[in-house]
Amino acid sequence: MDTENLVKKLNKIELLVSECLEILTSNKSGGQNTPTLKKTVMDNSKNTGDYILWIVNKIKNCPESEKIDSQILAKNAIPGRILLPYYICYKYFSEQGLTSGDIEKITSELSVRIKTPNVSNYITNSLWKFLDGDSSRVKGKPVTYKLNRKGATFFESLLNQK
Secondary structure: OOOOHHHHHHHHHHHHHHHHHHHHHHOHHHHOOOOHHHHHHHHHOOOOHHHHHHHHHHHOOOOHHHHHHOOOOOOOOOOHHHHHHHHHHHHHOOOOOOHHHHHHHHHHHHOOOOOOOHHHHHHHHHHHHEEOOEEEEEEEEEEEEOOOOOHHHHHHHHHOOO
């Protein structure tokens, strides 16, 4: 099999995996608890960083990727960079929450690294109104956050700035 055919087939597999993950994370019918993306990856794989790569790939391949690149990643505004992974999870992986450590890994993969203590400080000081945590913040215990509706509206306004 030549390299070109192999690349085409791998791209098809990647597309199928992406579609399956979207269906798994957004399927809420039947009253059953749908497993979160993070939990599914941890159960099915020894490498728990896979969901981070899926989020990074979705950021690079989503319909808004050009706006994200020009309005968020190309600018020095840290709040937009922090909210970006939460927005992608809100829009494409609705069951997935992220910790401040996850944000550092994702921003590092996007070449705009923000260290975990800085992420935590921004969340505590100014971004708390855009995120919902699963527990109270206690030093040393990671809190999993999800973007709320107000945060999604705010991030969309950042994307559509001129």
